Amino acid sequence: MKKMIEQREIEVNEEGYLLDFSQWDKEIGEKLAEEQNIILTDKHWEVIEYLQDKHRKEEALSIRGIKKSGVINIKEFYSLFPGGPLKKSTLIAGIPKPKSCI
Amino acid sequence: MKNLVILGAGTAGTMMSNHLIKKLPKNEWKITIVDQFKTHYYQPGFLFLPFDIYTTKQVKKKGRKFIPKNATYIQKRIELIEPKENRVILENNEQLSYDILIVATGSKIAPDEIEGMDGPMWYKNIFDFYTYEGAKALRDKLREWEGGKLVVHITEMPIKCPVAPLEFAFLADSYFKHKGMRDKVDITFVTPLGGAFTKPTATKTLHYLLEEKNIKEVTDFNIERVDYENNKIIDYADTEVEYDLLVTVPTNMGDSVIERSGMGDDLNFIPTNKGSLQTLEHENIFAIGDATNIPASKAGSVAHFEAEILTDNILRYIKGEELKEEFDGHANCFIETGNGKALLIDFNYTHEPVEGTFPFPGVGPLRLLKESRANHMGKMAFRWVYWNMLIKGVHIPFVSATMSEKGKHYEKVN
Numbered sequence: 001m002k003k004m005i006e007q008r009e010i011e012v013n014e015e016g017y018l019l020d021f022s023q024w025d026k027e028i029g030e031k032l033a034e035e036q037n038i039i040l041t042d043k044h045w046e047v048i049e050y051l052q053d054k055h056r057k058e059e060a061l062s063i064r065g066i067k068k069s070g071v072i073n074i075k076e077f078y079s080l081f082p083g084g085p086l087k088k089s090t091l092i093a094g095i096p097k098p099k100s101c102i
Numbered sequence: 103m104k105n106l107v108i109l110g111a112g113t114a115g116t117m118m119s120n121h122l123i124k125k126l127p128k129n130e131w132k133i134t135i136v137d138q139f140k141t142h143y144y145q146p147g148f149l150f151l152p153f154d155i156y157t158t159k160q161v162k163k164k165g166r167k168f169i170p171k172n173a174t175y176i177q178k179r180i181e182l183i184e185p186k187e188n189r190v191i192l193e194n195n196e197q198l199s200y201d202i203l204i205v206a207t208g209s210k211i212a213p214d215e216i217e218g219m220d221g222p223m224w225y226k227n228i229f230d231f232y233t234y235e236g237a238k239a240l241r242d243k244l245r246e247w248e249g250g251k252l253v254v255h256i257t258e259m260p261i262k263c264p265v266a267p268l269e270f271a272f273l274a275d276s277y278f279k280h281k282g283m284r285d286k287v288d289i290t291f292v293t294p295l296g297g298a299f300t301k302p303t304a305t306k307t308l309h310y311l312l313e314e315k316n317i318k319e320v321t322d323f324n325i326e327r328v329d330y331e332n333n334k335i336i337d338y339a340d341t342e343v344e345y346d347l348l349v350t351v352p353t354n355m356g357d358s359v360i361e362r363s364g365m366g367d368d369l370n371f372i373p374t375n376k377g378s379l380q381t382l383e384h385e386n387i388f389a390i391g392d393a394t395n396i397p398a399s400k401a402g403s404v405a406h407f408e409a410e411i412l413t414d415n416i417l418r419y420i421k422g423e424e425l426k427e428e429f430d431g432h433a434n435c436f437i438e439t440g441n442g443k444a445l446l447i448d449f450n451y452t453h454e455p456v457e458g459t460f461p462f463p464g465v466g467p468l469r470l471l472k473e474s475r476a477n478h479m480g481k482m483a484f485r486w487v488y489w490n491m492l493i494k495g496v497h498i499p500f501v502s503a504t505m506s507e508k509g510k511h512y513e514k515v516n
Binding site for chain 2: 013015058059060064065068074075077078083084086087097098099100101102
C-alpha cells in the first residue's frame, strides 16, 4: 500500500514497513520515528546505520548481533526503542523486520 | 588421484556423498566422508518422539548404511580445518589433504549461551527437543507430568526448522486433549519475533490455529536468563514468563570446529554464497545445509535442494567452468497442526508461503497453507522417503530443486 510522508509517496506493507529501501532517507526515518513517538538522537542514528549496513550485507538481525556490535548494549537498545526494539528500529531504518519462514 | 573430502555425515553430507560417487570418475577422484558419530538420526522425528508418536527406533539408524561403498568413511573427531594448507586435522593428529572440501557440519543447540538454562534443572523441568537425548527425556517427563504451565520457547533466531516449536505447541494441545487433561495445561508460545507467525499471508490464514487451540502468545521476548529457582524466564525488558515445564529451543550454532578454524560468523555459521554454495573465503571449499549462513531455512528439505545444485557446481568447478548461482532458497515443509492434520508450505528467498496445490499445479493432491489429513499423511510418509530416497540421493519425482511458481496464488512479495 502507499503512504504519504512529507509530500512523498512511499510503498509500505500492512504493518508500515518500507517495501523498497531505496525510498528511505533520513527525513523519512525521522517521520517514521515520530509516528512511534521516538525523537531520534545521535545514538539512534548510530544504531540505524548499523542495522542498514547489516541489511545491505544480507546478514540476519538479532539481539545477539546488537550485543556484539560494539555500537550499543542491550539495555540501551531497549531504552532507545521501547517495546520491541528490533521491530521498531527496523521500521524506522526502512528495512524488513526479522522474520521466520511463515 | 584427487581428493574430495566431506565433513559431516548428517542429512547434507550423506546426500552429497551419494550424489558425487555417481558423478566423479573413480579413477580420478577419491571421496572421503568424516563423522565421529555412528548414528544417523531422522531429525524431523524428534518432534514426534516426546509425544510417543514415534519410537526411538524409528528415528535412528546406523550411518554407515547410507554411505556409498566406494567412499571412504572415517569415524573420527574433526579437530581443525586448515584452508591455507588444504588439509583437515583429525583426532590423534591424523591429516587429511583435499583438493575440494565440502563442509556439512550442521548446527547444534548451545543451551550454555543463556544463563541458567542448562543448570541444575536441565532435563528436570527445562528441556530441548532438538537432540535425541532431549526429545527422549522430554517424552519420559510428559508421560508422568500432571499439568501446569507449559511454555514453548525460542531463544533466538536462526534456528533449525523454524516452525518446529509451533508444531510442538500444536501437538502438545492434541496430546493433552487425548490424555483427557487439556484443562490442566496452560500452553504459552514465547518468541523473540513479532509473532508466532511473522509473514502477512501466514498470519492471516493461520492465526486461527492459535486461538482454536487456546495457545497464548508472548512476542518480542528476547531472553536474558532463566531463573530456574523460581521457574521463570526473564527478558531484557524485564518481562517475566512463569513455567512449570519449559520446552525451549536454545541458541543454534555451527560446529565448534568452524570456530576453532576461524571460518565462521558470530554463530559459527560459514559465510557462503547463497546462490552457488561456495564459501566466500576459499574457492575450493563449499558449504551446505545448516552449516552455512545463507538466509534460507535450516531444514532437511533445503539441504536436499541445495545438494542437487551443489553437485552441479562441484562438477563445474572441476572443469574450470563458472559456477551457477542457481539456489533460490527453496524450502518445502510439512507443518503438523495436531489432531492428525498438517499444513504444507513451499517458499524461497523471494516468495512467501502461499496458497495453492502441490506438486501438480491446480491438482495437488496436497494443498498449500491449508490444514488437511492428506498433508499429515505426507508428513508421516516422509520418514520412509527420507531413509529410502532423500539421503541416498535418489531424485524425488515431481519436486524440483528450484521452486515452481505454477498452481500457486502469489500475492505481493515483501
